Amino acid sequence: AISPPPRDAAAATRSVTTYGAKCDGKKDDTAAIRAALNAAQPGGTITFPAGKTCKITDELRPKAGTTLQGS
Numbered sequence: 001a002i003s004p005p006p007r008d009a010a011a012a013t014r015s016v017t018t019y020g021a022k023c024d025g026k027k028d029d030t031a032a033i034r035a036a037l038n039a040a041q042p043g044g045t046i047t048f049p050a051g052k053t054c055k056i057t058d059e060l061r062p063k064a065g066t067t068l069q070g071s
Helices: 030-039
Strands: 013-015 024-028 045-047 053-055 067-069
Touching: 013 030, 030 045
Parallel strands: 013 045, 024 053, 045 067
Antiparallel strands: none
16 A cells, blocks of 8 residues: 655645655556545646656546646
């Protein structure tokens, strides 16, 4: 089970790695990314680590107005 950090209404940016994503291309990161998306505030940004590959094995649906940022 993933234990997300406390919700902070002032935090507009959340990293998927904070929620347990390894983004090593091997481990399934779907649950961690979903947790980050669920914690996002309206208009918030979800960041993905640069140069890494996140493995997603199920459909993910960001909230309206959520920005996904990565490279």
